[in-house]
Amino acid sequence: MTLTEPTIYLVDDDPSVLKALARLLGTEGFRVEAFACPQAFLSSYDPWQAGCLVLDLTMPGLTGMEVQQRLNASGGHLPIVFLTGQGDIPTAVRAIKAGAMDFLTKPILDEELFAAIRAALAKNAVDHVSRVELGLIRDRLALLTPRETEVLKQVVAGKLNKQIAAELGTVEKTIKVHRARVMQKMQAKSLAELVRLTEQVGLAS
Numbered sequence: 001m002t003l004t005e006p007t008i009y010l011v012d013d014d015p016s017v018l019k020a021l022a023r024l025l026g027t028e029g030f031r032v033e034a035f036a037c038p039q040a041f042l043s044s045y046d047p048w049q050a051g052c053l054v055l056d057l058t059m060p061g062l063t064g065m066e067v068q069q070r071l072n073a074s075g076g077h078l079p080i081v082f083l084t085g086q087g088d089i090p091t092a093v094r095a096i097k098a099g100a101m102d103f104l105t106k107p108i109l110d111e112e113l114f115a116a117i118r119a120a121l122a123k124n125a126v127d128h129v130s131r132v133e134l135g136l137i138r139d140r141l142a143l144l145t146p147r148e149t150e151v152l153k154q155v156v157a158g159k160l161n162k163q164i165a166a167e168l169g170t171v172e173k174t175i176k177v178h179r180a181r182v183m184q185k186m187q188a189k190s191l192a193e194l195v196r197l198t199e200q201v202g203l204a205s
Contacts, residue, residue, distance in 0.1 A: 006121050007051035010034040011041045011067065012083070013059040017106075021054065021083075028114060038062040047076055050128060052101070052120035054113075057084035057091070065091070068098055077127050079120035083108065137201050143185045151178040155191070156198045 008030045012018045015036060022034045031051075035041040038059060053071075057064040068080055082095055085106040092103040101123060102116040144152060147168075154164040161179065165172045188194035 005031055005050070006124065007049055008032045008117060009041060009045055009051060009053045009078070011038050011053065011059075011064075012056040013037060014056070017056075024110060024113075025117070030117070038064075038067045042067065042070060045078070047074070047078070050121075050124055052079045052081060052117060052124055054081050054083055054117065057082055057095075058086060065095060065098075068095065068100065072098060077124070077131065079123050079127075081113075081116045081120055083113075134200060137186075137197050140186050140197075141201065141203070144182060148178050148182050148185070151175060152182045152186070152194075152198065153203065155179060155182065156195050156203070 008025055010018055010021050010025070010032060012021065012034075013036055018034050018036060022032045025032045033045075035044075038055075039061060041053075042062075053067075055064045055067060062070075064082055064084070071078060071080070079101040080095075080099070081101050082092075082103045083106060084103070095103050101120040104112065104116060141149070150168060151164060154167065159167070161172045161175045165175045168175070183189075183194065186194055186197055188197060
């Protein structure tokens with residue numbers, strides 16, 4: 001999946017703030033989608049769309065922290081920049097620990113906001129590449145037969161062909177064949193690369 005043009009999602013229940021932010025970011029060249037309530041954002045945003053979320057902290061219905069919790073629970077990868085007029089240090093710490101990129105207090109300098117958004121977009125781009133790579137590795141793993149998967153796990157655990165053969169009740173020659181097929185299907189040119197691939201998906205022991 002290719003990385004699309006990033007979208008800056010704005011969520012703020014103050015219409016004047018929402019309009020001003022949308023205009024400001026638009027003049028800076030950002031693609032913007034604005035929402036006056038968090039529910040509207042949650043029901044319409046695309047989890048695979050590149051971008052970031054500029055989120056008000058205090059809103060009726062759902063707070064910014066609750067929106068963050070819902071995104072985290074759904075496996076969302078959208079970096080969040082909190083904007084608030086009444087933030088406090090404990091809340092900011094909780095937001096950052098939960099994965100927020102930044103916690104900014106209104107009124108904010110334009111350049112400070114731009115810098116926070118660009119940092120969030122950069123992280124989103126890196127995360128996207130990582131997710132795509134993980135997807136490709138999982139696709140390769142799905143090509144392995146059950147026996148090839150067993151051999152893979154033993155290989156990355158550092159066992160020799162002779163040891164694997166004894167454990168799986170077969171001969172060393174058969175293990176060599178399985179091992180070659182594993183390397184081919186996983187598109188690994190070396191044992192080190194095979195270990196790295198399995199570590200990325202949490203398969204290596």
